[in-house]
Amino acid sequence: MPLLTDEVRAYIGREGEPFLACDAIEPGAVRRYAQAIMDPDPAYASAEAGARYGGAVAPPLYPSFMFRTPFGAPDVLTERAHDPDFDGIVMGVGNGLPELPLHGLALLNGGAEVEFFAYARHGERVLQKSRYADIQEKETRSGPMLLVIIETEFTTEAGQLLLRARKTIIRR
Amino acid sequence: MRERLDFEDVSIGDMVAPLGKGPLTTPHLMRWSAAMENWHKIHYDQPFATGHDKLPGLLINGSLKQQFIAQLLKEWAGREGWAWKVRFQFRAMNLAGERLSIWAKVTGKQETPDYGLVELDVGITNENGVESTPGSAVVALPYRGRPAVPYPFVPPTSG
Numbered sequence: 001m002p003l004l005t006d007e008v009r010a011y012i013g014r015e016g017e018p019f020l021a022c023d024a025i026e027p028g029a030v031r032r033y034a035q036a037i038m039d040p041d042p043a044y045a046s047a048e049a050g051a052r053y054g055g056a057v058a059p060p061l062y063p064s065f066m067f068r069t070p071f072g073a074p075d076v077l078t079e080r081a082h083d084p085d086f087d088g089i090v091m092g093v094g095n096g097l098p099e100l101p102l103h104g105l106a107l108l109n110g111g112a113e114v115e116f117f118a119y120a121r122h123g124e125r126v127l128q129k130s131r132y133a134d135i136q137e138k139e140t141r142s143g144p145m146l147l148v149i150i151e152t153e154f155t156t157e158a159g160q161l162l163l164r165a166r167k168t169i170i171r172r
Numbered sequence: 173m174r175e176r177l178d179f180e181d182v183s184i185g186d187m188v189a190p191l192g193k194g195p196l197t198t199p200h201l202m203r204w205s206a207a208m209e210n211w212h213k214i215h216y217d218q219p220f221a222t223g224h225d226k227l228p229g230l231l232i233n234g235s236l237k238q239q240f241i242a243q244l245l246k247e248w249a250g251r252e253g254w255a256w257k258v259r260f261q262f263r264a265m266n267l268a269g270e271r272l273s274i275w276a277k278v279t280g281k282q283e284t285p286d287y288g289l290v291e292l293d294v295g296i297t298n299e300n301g302v303e304s305t306p307g308s309a310v311v312a313l314p315y316r317g318r319p320a321v322p323y324p325f326v327p328p329t330s331g
Contacts, residue, residue, distance in 0.1 A: 029207075036200075036207035037239040038193060041173055041246070052251050052323060060242045060255070065208045065235070077211065084224070088213035106225050107212075109234035111261035111307070114242075116254070118324035160324060168261075 003146045003171070004137040007101055015131035016096030020157070021063075022070035024125045030058045033065070043119075050121075057119035063126045063154040063162045064114075067095065095130040095152055102146070102171050110147060110168035117161045125157045133166065145172035174250040176320070179281070179288030179313040186278040188292070191244040194271035196232050201268055204236045215268075232266040237305050240274045241294055245309050248276065252320035253313045254287075256327065260294065260307025270298045276309065284328040287312045287321045 023029070027045070034044045042049035043057055050056045058066075069076075069090060080086040085104045120126055130152040138145050148169040154162045194200075201215045213220040214231050221227045238260070245255035266272065273296065280291035289310055296305040312321045 032207045036204040037236065037243065039239070039243045041243075043173075052320070059239065060246060061239055068209045087220070087225070088211040088217070090211065109262050111234075111259070111263075112238060113257070113259035114238075115257050115327075116242075116325065 002137060003102070003105075003144050004135060008135060008146070011098070011100055011132045012135050013132065014097065016129065018127045018129040018155075019096050021066040021126045021128070022068055023066065025058050025062070025066070025120050025122050027056070027122050029066075030056075030062065030122065033062060034059055050119075053119050054121055056122045058122070060116050060119060060163070061114070063120050063128075064152065064165055066126060067128060095128065095150060097130050097132060097150065100135075100148065100171070105146075105171040108170040108172070110170040112168065113166040115164045117163060118156075120156065120162055126154055126162065127157065128152050128154050140172075143172065145170055173247050176252040177248065177250045177313055178316040179283075179290070180316045182278055182281065182288075182290055182313065184278050184281060188244065188248050188276040188278075191240060191247070191274040192271070193240050193274065195269055196236075196266075196272065198230060198268050201230065201233060201236070204233055208235065210235070228265070228267065230268040232268060232270065232272070234262040234305075237262070237266070237272070237296055240272065240296065241305065241307070241309075244274045244276055245292075245294070245311055249311045249313065253311060254321045254323065254325045255309065255311050256289075256325060257310040258294065258307060259309070260305050262304070263306060264302055264304040266296070266298055266304050273297050273299075279308075286328075287314055287318075289313075289328070 047055040076090045133151040134149040136147045151166045153164050249255045276292045276294045279293050282289040292309045294307045294309050295303050314320050
């Protein structure tokens, strides 16, 4: 049975509404992120070091990782605590796109193409707008898989484009 | 991080000084999962990773490897340059405990009116030399004696 059913195919081209990340760029969150990626660039903490960018900034890819679960949202970890297929991923806060009807299929990160235009400064708020650019089925030695391509633009509230990402997600 | 690298000082075939990361232990992966608030079990739940998802072990996050490539390009471009584009595939898994080397090699140069564009191959190898994240990148560098690459970055019209 093909993975790319008409039901799944209908998602190609669907876009989400632009929406804001729940928090502005927070210095503490930037610090934890920079320490986790082990990038000691002083521009992540000091306005002087980040002068070229107009102040202290977040790491280049940070805007694409700041769309977290908003305060008061349902707790998916608790809701699915007894679901043996729950992989721990909290979808729905990620990109504003409806989840594909592929329950139980494993999810792997298949690669990405990213264009950078500016870094987000501390205190700025960031919007994203995503769409399902394409969904393809591919036959591999270990069976069929779906390649889901999601294109997302991240901008500041003032309208500055920060980065554009095309992610390939493997579902199998 | 360097301040400036001039376009004229780069030649096709140049290897960028590699960026070393690791060994990347499970606490490293947990710290990254916590920093980005993503609880995908394949990075910390060994029975789920090997039993449910049939993986050979806990995986180093692709999302973390992508940060390393961005860092290498940003540091190489310097403050006055700009790492514009990067693309890569997650072709092979890296398991918790591995030591990664992030590399880049200059493959092409192209001139535009305001800055030069440098094309690179990029990737990540582990201590066994296995390539996991092959890709390519484009970095904008200033011309010698000319101003920094404009910020925010404006792509060339042909590009």
